[in-house]
Amino acid sequence: MTSGPGRPRRLRLRLPRGSSRADGRPRSRAFGLRTRLVFAFLLVAAVSAGATSALTYRDARNALLKTAQDTAVSSFRDQVQQTGWGLPIQREGMEEVLRDIARKGKPRPWVVFAEYGSVRASSGENPVSTVITPELRRAAHAHPNGSFERVVRDGVPYLTIAMPTLFRTGPEGRLPSGLVLYAVMRMTDEQLNVDALLLAARDGALPGLAVALIPGLLAARSVLRPVRELRKAAQSMGSGRLDTRIAVRGSDELADLARTFNETAGKLEGSVRELREAEARARRFASDVSHELRTPLAGMLAVTEVLDEDAGRLDSDTARAVRLVSTETGKLAVLVEDLMEISRFDARAAELNSDEVDLAETIGKTLQHRHWTDGRVRTELPSGIRARLDPRRFDIVIANLVGNALRHGDAPVTVSLRSETRSSGPPVLIVQVTDSGPGIRPEVLPHIFDRFYKADAARTRSAGSGLGLAITQENVRLHGGTVRAGNLPAGGAVFTVEIPLHVEEADG
Amino acid sequence: MRRARSARRTGVVAVVSAVVLLGGCGIRETDVIEAGGPATVQTFVDHDYDMLLFFHSSDGGITPVIRSVNGGVEYGPEGGPIAGFDPVTVDTVPVPTEKVILALLHGPDEQDRAAGLGTSLPPAPSGRTVRVEAAAAGDGVEADVPVAVEGLDRTALRQLICTIAYSHDADGRATVGLTGADGASASGTCGLDPTVRR
Numbered sequence: 216m217t218s219g220p221g222r223p224r225r226l227r228l229r230l231p232r233g234s235s236r237a238d239g240r241p242r243s244r245a246f247g248l249r250t251r252l253v254f255a256f257l258l259v260a261a262v263s264a265g266a267t268s269a270l271t272y273r274d275a276r277n278a279l280l281k282t283a284q285d286t287a288v289s290s291f292r293d294q295v296q297q298t299g300w301g302l303p304i305q306r307e308g309m310e311e312v313l314r315d316i317a318r319k320g321k322p323r324p325w326v327v328f329a330e331y332g333s334v335r336a337s338s339g340e341n342p343v344s345t346v347i348t349p350e351l352r353r354a355a356h357a358h359p360n361g362s363f364e365r366v367v368r369d370g371v372p373y374l375t376i377a378m379p380t381l382f383r384t385g386p387e388g389r390l391p392s393g394l395v396l397y398a399v400m401r402m403t404d405e406q407l408n409v410d411a412l413l414l415a416a417r418d419g420a421l422p423g424l425a426v427a428l429i430p431g432l433l434a435a436r437s438v439l440r441p442v443r444e445l446r447k448a449a450q451s452m453g454s455g456r457l458d459t460r461i462a463v464r465g466s467d468e469l470a471d472l473a474r475t476f477n478e479t480a481g482k483l484e485g486s487v488r489e490l491r492e493a494e495a496r497a498r499r500f501a502s503d504v505s506h507e508l509r510t511p512l513a514g515m516l517a518v519t520e521v522l523d524e525d526a527g528r529l530d531s532d533t534a535r536a537v538r539l540v541s542t543e544t545g546k547l548a549v550l551v552e553d554l555m556e557i558s559r560f561d562a563r564a565a566e567l568n569s570d571e572v573d574l575a576e577t578i579g580k581t582l583q584h585r586h587w588t589d590g591r592v593r594t595e596l597p598s599g600i601r602a603r604l605d606p607r608r609f610d611i612v613i614a615n616l617v618g619n620a621l622r623h624g625d626a627p628v629t630v631s632l633r634s635e636t637r638s639s640g641p642p643v644l645i646v647q648v649t650d651s652g653p654g655i656r657p658e659v660l661p662h663i664f665d666r667f668y669k670a671d672a673a674r675t676r677s678a679g680s681g682l683g684l685a686i687t688q689e690n691v692r693l694h695g696g697t698v699r700a701g702n703l704p705a706g707g708a709v710f711t712v713e714i715p716l717h718v719e720e721a722d723g
Numbered sequence: 724m725r726r727a728r729s730a731r732r733t734g735v736v737a738v739v740s741a742v743v744l745l746g747g748c749g750i751r752e753t754d755v756i757e758a759g760g761p762a763t764v765q766t767f768v769d770h771d772y773d774m775l776l777f778f779h780s781s782d783g784g785i786t787p788v789i790r791s792v793n794g795g796v797e798y799g800p801e802g803g804p805i806a807g808f809d810p811v812t813v814d815t816v817p818v819p820t821e822k823v824i825l826a827l828l829h830g831p832d833e834q835d836r837a838a839g840l841g842t843s844l845p846p847a848p849s850g851r852t853v854r855v856e857a858a859a860a861g862d863g864v865e866a867d868v869p870v871a872v873e874g875l876d877r878t879a880l881r882q883l884i885c886t887i888a889y890s891h892d893a894d895g896r897a898t899v900g901l902t903g904a905d906g907a908s909a910s911g912t913c914g915l916d917p918t919v920r921r
Contacts, residue, residue: 276750295762296762299766306838332781333838333839350754350755361760365750365753372749372750372752388895388896390915391761391786
């Protein structure tokens with residue numbers, strides 16, 4: 216019955232449940248690593264696609280406008296050079312000439328305005344343009360050069376060209392004639408083209424962005440896979456498999472992390488193994504000690520029995536001493552038995568020998584064997600409740616609880632039995648042992664099932680071994696149940712044992 | 724805190740760079756941009772038979788007009804030939820500068836006025852002669868004009884100088900020296916030709 220030292224045991228590491236895998240991790244977090252990686256990738260793609268598109272658009276737009284402007288300016292100059300004027304220029308007939316120039320406008324017809332001295336004329340309806348700016352006029356008068364200016368009026372872009380004119384006076388001489396011709400052209404077509412360019416730039420950038428999503432997802436995956444493996448490994452370690460290791464791939468930061476994880480796991484495994492061995496040694500020692508004590512104790516018990524029988528013939532002092540030795544030896548024997556029992560629990564060597572029993576009958580037998588039938592113990596035992604459990608262990612549970620109640624509480628002690636159906640899980644069997652004493656002090660309650668816990672510090676020697684409730688708890692646990700201690704509102708301690716009913720199970 | 728601030732900074736940088744990159748969509752206004760030389764138009768000026776007279780326009784500059792010689796006789800104040808005008812020289816080619824000066828001093832005609840042109844010169848007193856001779860050295864020209872040079876403004880002087888220069892020489896590059904009726908003198912070049920670097 217010694218605990219097997221090399222037997223594989225489940226690691227007794229209690230982890231908070233929340234940190235374990237059970238908290239249902241969402242598939243994709245709002246700002247998880249994947250989202251952030253993909254977002255970063257998309258941002259880079261967007262910036263590069265946007266920058267490329269914007270630069271391309273700007274260049275294309277400028278080229279487009281430059282072509283239109285250059286064409287307009289040079290063809291306007293050509294058209295003007297083909298005209299002839301008498302000086303001073305007469306208002307009459309001027310409009311025909313201007314209309315003629317306007318008709319030949321490239322890339323589109325212009326409206327042509329002429330200014331000479333105080334003469335104003337145009338090919339359109341108004342002799343003076345509202346679009347031509349004073350700056351352009353000033354430039355045309357100050358420098359005898361062609362010049363143009365783009366003007367936006369009411370959202371419509373116009374190209375305005377100023378063309379001062381010279382005439383030939385001699386073989387080389389040129390004189391400004393004082394006539395300045397202006398051409399005004401709406402740039403609506405150019406605007407349409409520029410808008411189309413903008414649209415094309417945008418339509419090019421957006422699919423580019425969509426395409427960038429694919430490498431983004433792939434990159435995120437390549438980063439996330441090692442992270443996922445790490446998480447799985449950490450979970451696996453958390454659930455007790457300390458030999459979990461991760462395959463280290465490559466030499467990046469994640470590989471470093473995996474290596475560190477493996478080293479940590481190795482150290483942890485070593486520490487836990489040492490701890491377990493130390494624990495096992497301690498348990499084995501307790502178990503060995505109890506074993507070694509049992510044989511001499513058996514001899515001592517036999518001797519004290521003989522001494523007890525002969526005590527009557529001894530003088531009173533010696534008889535009292537002999538009876539004391541006998542009582543203490545009996546207690547020592549109980550203690551050793553309890554120690555051995557608890558060692559078996561610690562070593563996980565305790566086994567259930569289940570049998571289907573009638574509970575009322577079993578409890579009755581327990582009370583009868585302990586001679587607790589003299590009215591100190593009352594019972595509320597409905598017949599017909601059957602359960603599959605270990606009769607010997609159940610007997611220990613009931614006996615310990617009732618004995619404890621009789622020792623520390625006051626009679627009468629009530630043992631009640633009932634079965635209850637729970638909304639979740641199997642129906643449970645509930646045994647309550649209630650005494651009529653003062654109850655358990657609140658500060659004692661949390662420790663009531665601890666080994667050798669003295670409820671009363673002053674009373675160093677109790678009648679029991681100090682292991683009774685601990686053994687009770689272990690026995691109940693072995694059945695998959697729980698035991699609770701509490702107080703009744705009217706006073707008096709109450710111990711409640713709940714054990715799931717396994718009547719239908721063929722094998723415990 | 725720090726992360727939030729750096730994120731905000733990143734956002735600002737992104738917006739600013741986007742604005743800079745796009746540089747405004749569509750077609751935007753520009754300043755006045757010079758684009759090539761002026762246009763040279765036809766004016767049918769014949770140096771032999773036409774005079775170039777310079778009047779000032781409303782904006783303060785001076786502008787040439789073409790006056791045919793055969794029409795010149797009609798420009799007297801009372802319809803008669805003007806003083807100093809010698810009908811004998813009508814057929815002289817090119818038109819004598821003396822005649823051109825007198826035509827200038829006579830002022831703008833109806834057509835010139837219709838175009839908003841005027842003169843800054845005082846009308847020529849009758850009986851005064853005009854004498855023009857080529858300078859002793861170089862391609863200069865000296866002219867005695869029948870008005871007081873003292874007291875003429877810049878525009879008036881330029882009118883005289885340009886008229887005389889373009890009468891003396893088709894390219895108008897002569898240096899003109901003026902002596903007025905008051906004995907005062909002035910000189911200069913016309914400098915209206917943009918093809919000549921001054």
